[in-house]
Amino acid sequence: QQQVKQSPQSLIVQKGGISIINCAYENTAFDYFPWYQQFPGKGPALLIAIRPDVSEKKEGRFTISFNKSAKQFSLHIMDSQPGDSATYFCAASKAPGYSTLTFGKGTMLLVSP
Amino acid sequence: DAGITQSPRHKVTETGTPVTLRCHQTENHRYMYWYRQDPGHGLRLIHYSYGVKDTDKGEVSDGYSVSRSKTEDFLLTLESATSSQTSVYFCAISPGGTGTYEQYFGPGTRLTVT
Numbered sequence: 001q002q003q004v005k006q007s008p009q010s011l012i013v014q015k016g017g018i019s020i021i022n023c024a025y026e027n028t029a030f031d032y033f034p035w036y037q038q039f040p041g042k043g044p045a046l047l048i049a050i051r052p053d054v055s056e057k058k059e060g061r062f063t064i065s066f067n068k069s070a071k072q073f074s075l076h077i078m079d080s081q082p083g084d085s086a087t088y089f090c091a092a093s094k095a096p097g098y099s100t101l102t103f104g105k106g107t108m109l110l111v112s113p
Numbered sequence: 114d115a116g117i118t119q120s121p122r123h124k125v126t127e128t129g130t131p132v133t134l135r136c137h138q139t140e141n142h143r144y145m146y147w148y149r150q151d152p153g154h155g156l157r158l159i160h161y162s163y164g165v166k167d168t169d170k171g172e173v174s175d176g177y178s179v180s181r182s183k184t185e186d187f188l189l190t191l192e193s194a195t196s197s198q199t200s201v202y203f204c205a206i207s208p209g210g211t212g213t214y215e216q217y218f219g220p221g222t223r224l225t226v227t
Contacts, residue, residue, distance in 0.1 A: 006155075032214040043117075043203050043218035044156065089155055093214060100146070100171060101216060103155040 003027055006090050006104025013111050019077040023090035030092040035075045038087045059075045080111045116140045119217035123148050125225045132191040134222050136204030143209040145187040149200040194226045
């Protein structure tokens with residue numbers, strides 16, 4: 001049973017374009033939704049995260065949009081750059097402290113020059 | 114990588130041999146986690162620790178054991194390695210506490226079981 005579904009599996013965007021990655025979750029007890037960025041040969045790095053009490057969070061070119069009623073959240077990368085080419089994972093967890101993250105399967109993003 | 118080191122970074126071992134992977138942190142964070150990453154599966158939780166000597170199972174714990182005798186070290190042991198345990202293993206840490214959700218990942222260990 002996959003609790004966090006991520007789409008698309010891969011994405012090609014032109015430089016300067018908007019990259020959009022979507023995630024849907026099933027467990028309404030989830031209350032923390034981070035996005036991780038991973039470059040080849042490296043560990044995942046926390047990019048941005050949101051709690052359900054807000055519908056949007058923006059940090060630089062990265063924005064999370066959150067729809068609690070639809071149980072969906074998405075990552076938008078504005079003005080995408082070749083350096084953004086990486087694998088992106090969404091995740092969700094139910095509690096603070098020893099929260100255990102449930103990950104989506106990842107999206108490989110390629111930003112073409 | 115948030116003061117997290119993993120050793121070894123690469124290992125090739127034979128089926129049936131025991132293997133221990135080490136995660137070491139310098140952040141004094143309370144919580145530590147072991148994940149495995151496989152193509153098409155994302156990251157899946159193996160075991161986690163919420164304090165010294167306090168551990169619990171994750172989603173894919175069969176065939177793995179863990180130990181934590183010090184705050185800074187979290188060991189993952191494959192008692193008898195199998196080819197299905199060929200994977201990249203990541204350790205993560207989290208400070209814990211009210212309102213603290215963030216997990217930070219180490220650089221990973223690539224394990225190949227032949």
